[in-house]
Amino acid sequence: MSVNKQQLLSAVQQQLLSLWALLRGFWTKLLAEAKPQLRAIAAKAEPQVQAIAAKVEPQIRAIAAKVEPQTRAITAKAGPALRQVGPLIGQLWRELRSPDSWREIRMRPLLMKHVRLLVITDDLPQASLTLAETESFHPDTRPPEEQLLSGIPGRDYREIYQQAHGRLEKIAKVVPVEAAADLDEVRVIEPDELRAINEQLTERWAEASRFEEGFRRIEEQDRFIREQQASLENFSNLEIDLGALRNKTRFLDFYVGVVPRENLSRLQGAVTLADHLLFTYLEREQSTHVVIVGPRGEQESQLASVLSSASFQPLPIPAGLEDASPEQKQDELNAKRQQLQAERKALSAEVDAWERMHREALRSAQQALQMAAPFVTLDPSIRSAGHLAVVCGWVPAREFSALEARLRASLSLPFELESRNPTPAERPLVPTVATHNRFLAPFSMLVKQYGIPQYGEVDPTPLFAVTFLLMFGSMFGDIGQGAVIAGVAWAFRAKLGRFYRFGIIAGLSSMFFGVLFGSIFGYEEILPALWKSPIHHPILMLQIALGYGVLFIAIACGLAIYNRIAVKDLAAAVFGHHGLVNLIFYLALVWGAVGIATNSSFGTAPLALVIVALMALAGYAWSHMKAPIGEKILVVFIETLETVIGYISNTLSFLRVAAFSLNHAALSLAVLTLAGMMGPAGHLITVILGNVFVLVLEGGIVMIQVMRLQYYEGFSRYFSGDGHEFSPLKLRRGPV
Amino acid sequence: MHEPYLNTRVSAMAEHLVDPDEVMALCGLSLPELAQRFGLEGLLEESLDRRAKSRSVKQALINTLLDELRILIRPMEAAEAGLILAWGRKYALFNLKTLLRGKLYELNQAEIRANLFELPAHVRLPQQDLFQAEGVLELLRKLEQGPYSLIAKQGREVFEQKRDPFALEAAIDQRYYSEMARRLQQVHDSSQPELKQLLGAMLDRVALMWLLRFRFSYALSPSETFYQLVPSVRLLHRDRLLTLVNLDSLEEIIAALPEPLQSALAGSQSLIEVQQRLGGYVTQEARRLLARGQSGVARSLAYLILREHGVLMLFALVQGQLLGLPRELVEIAVEAQPPDCALPLPSAA
Secondary structure (H helix, E strand, O other): OHHHHHHHHHHHHHHHHHHHHHHHHHHHHHHHHHHHHHHHHHHHHHHHHHHHHHHHHHHHHHHHHHHHHHHHHHHHHHHHHHHOHHHHHHHHHHHHHOHHHHOOOOOOOOOEEEEEEEEEHHHHHHHHHHHHHHOOOEEOOOOOOOOOOOEOOOHHHHHHHHHHHHHHHHHHHHOOOOOOOOOOOOOOOOHHHHHHHHHHHHHHHHHHHHHHHHHHHHHHHHHHHHHHHHHHHHHHHOOOOOHHHHOOOOOEEEEEEEEEHHHHHHHHHHHHHOOOEEEEEEEOOOEEEEEEEEEOOOHHHHHHHHHHHOOOEEOOOOOOOOOOOHHHHHHHHHHHHHHHHHHHHHHHHHHHHHHHHHHHHHHHHHHHHHHHHHHHHHHHHEEEEOOEEEEEEEEEHHHHHHHHHHHHHHOOOOEEEEEEOOOHHHHHHOOEOOOOOOOOHHHHHHHHHHOEOOOOOOOOHHHHHHHHHHHHHHHOOOHHHHHHHHHHHHHOHHHHHHHHHHHHHHHHHHHHHHHHHOOEOOEOOOOOOOOOOHHHOHHHHHHHHHHHHHHHHHHHHHHHHHHHHHOOOHHHHHHOOOOHHHHHHHHHHHHHHHHHHHHOOOOHHHHHHHHHHHHHHHHHHHHOOOOOHHHHHHHHHHHHHHHHHHHHHHHHOOHHHHHHHHHHHHHHHHHHHHHHOOOHHHHHHHHHHHHHHHHHHHHHHHHHHHHHHHHHHHHHHHOOOEOOEOOOOOOOOOOO | OOHHHHHHHHHHHHOOOOOHHHHHHHHOOOHHHHHHHHOOHHHHOOOOOHHHHHHHHHHHHHHHHHHHHHHHHOOOOHHHHHHHHHHHOHHHHHHHHHHHHHHHOOOOHHHHHHOOOOOOOOOOOOHHHHHOOOOHHHHHHHHOOOOOHHHHHHHHHHHHHHOOHHHHHHHHHHHHHHHHHHHHHHOOOOOHHHHHHHHHHHHHHHHHHHHHHHHHHOOOOHHHHHHHOOOOOOOOOHHHHHHHOOOOOHHHHHHHOOOOHHHHHOOOOOHHHHHHHHHHHHHHHHHHHHHHOOOHHHHHHHHHHHHHHHHHHHHHHHHHHHHOOOHHHHHHHOOOOOOOOOOOOOOOO
């Protein structure tokens, strides 16, 4: 049996080597065949290219002369920018050396305490404010266990706050309400003060809404004049005496006006029923211009009601059409529009003056509302009985003493603050504090895309960061391209926010592996490899990738076991998916595979371990399944088989790490080969474009592959991601 | 479109519908029996008063109906789903009318809130935003940004012109049905004929009821009445409505109706009787479609109409029990017995 396996392994190895040789041969042959043809094309094209160059040279010189000042300006600016590289590296180095950069790196969750604050109801607003100031209290909105605590204080406060806040928001749409950089003084906003602010804002909004209404009226009049202008064009083409339509006659009733399009059909029917006729003479985007004619009489009042329901707007028929030219009338209407424009300006000036007059009052109202907000936010978590009120929440254990001290300092009336550890049943409710480490924060954001660690679970962020950088760097190892990634991240740091550090670290990782592989912008001859070039050692790269995969999966299983032990689920830790038995099976399988590779034998001990582990898994699955016997056999067999296949395929999945590092080198080789066929300028352009292509396309693919390995091969084994984030009560600062 | 899936879904859901023959027996059930039979736990809550119980039951029934609507529109294409969703938006319009009345009569927020229904996200109004509005016009302007824009715009224009709550609500209802008629035109050809029959029956009913109400209860002129109506896509189309609004009595109007409306309403003496018979006209059409229809979308709408009918009937039963009404009245309310209180309507001379 062992001989057969050795033969099999040897055959697979031979196949891989021959496949690689075939691919290299094919590539070299392709290049060798293509070279003469490309050279021939280049030789043929050369006279034409030179002719074109001679023609475009003057234009290029002219353009160059034109853009020279700008170029100089850019160069002048680029100089200082380049001079910033030194301080940048210095800053990064200082950040790395700073002890702050290494704080908050933890895989265990921050310990949390459940706290219960019992206060006199009158002290609730102050307590809320203090809790918000500490930024360490995450409210627990569960109803209290005590039946007596059924009252919900602060309901009126919340209503008034919401009204006032809503009004301030509406005012801020009319005039900018300047955001205070910081609160002048943090104090309790008493209900009476809040009520007064609300009343004040009611008055301000009444004034502001009048401005809004004024703008709307001007807009409406402007729209109506535009309708008149359109109508006038039509009137001027009609060969009838419009003057006759202006006044109602003894027998005839006339209406000329505009109606919203969607009402036209119904209006037409209604007009007919009132013995009138409706003619459409102009259709605009959303409105239709109509003339309604009918006999005078009792139907008139009915029609007036219908016209009003149909939002009919009568158009005044211009006087003196017969003795004035349409141009003259258009000028009159244009003058009216200009008058409206002047009114708009005057109103804007009035709004500005109003804003200046009330700026301070609005600003202080905004600050007061910011200080009132914590009590309102906390409202659903507060319960009371008589003069006592209770508020519960979650606090990081290390912040508890500080919180207690702050409450002692700020509350004038007696209070009681109790704390306890979360119970096992409460674990899913306990919020998880995300890491605030400046380097890990961007990785934490990527982890969050999968889910938030449940309280008690391992926070995978540090492991994710290390393995991400290892995989990304090894798959995309190049000093030059890494430097570009880091440089771009630095250049766009303002736009990228705290994510820019992620770009810089990824770039540095790529540069580090570039040094190991001796690759700079795809050139492998400029710098000697500190270790080895992947393309010249493909089998070694594949072996390392496999070894890395085994280590990764084993660590993931280890974390899965730890997480289950942490939540006291011992059965799952031993027999569950990726539990201890799975890990034993997997390691035994790897042991056997290494045995085959080295001694041509799987080995008795690993074989025994594999069989025992599989039987244990099958037995566990059998005992936990309730189904007819046939179905049980089928399901247990398939599940066991899936375990075997799953681990093998998951390990082979890591071959992509090597494959992409080879792919990266091969792509760079292709770019350089193409560039080698060009002249000096063509060479430079091809190298630049080729590197851009590699950076964008391959960089993106590598990123996706790394994330796939992290999420699928890593997180899915040990990370449930169904926790929720610590979101403490805070004083809201900034704009409304 | 997953027609077979939708049809299977509708058939499975149709098992929950109350059989018409069962209605009389349900009238005899006590509150606990009704609660047990239909899973209405709110009825058994001792701590709730009568009004709260009634509200909790209505809320639970509406939630069930709208949850089923959400399940049914999931496999539909956008135009079809839009039509069914437009039908379900009537519950949001109930809330809109409550909010508008609250603003018109300056009720406090707690009172308004107590009369609003909690609706699922797919039909919900931006209530918190609307609460902040200081008046009817501001509320309608806020609503003009979103799926209710046409309804809100129409309502605002009418209110700006007339300042009349009745005209405002009439405009909202009018736009609601017009919107359904408009969406019907966008539906895929294969579903359109059956949907036309069903929606047509619904629009026929609405047009006739409004016509009678506006002409005889509110004494509006023919032209004013016509303007408020929504032409149907089946029997009471635009031209027929133009003829009908000009008639001066119930008998004349019934005589001028096309078949099968004429036979269904022949001899009706009151508006309530007309309303009850027309209700049957729509549910019969829905039952026919549910049993023999081909289009999954039309069958879905038919199911929802019947389900809503069942829900309202159940609510009437519960309400009757909570108010301690005599069984005869409850039977009339659930249409198990014909009404015996006729409203006087103008007769032909």
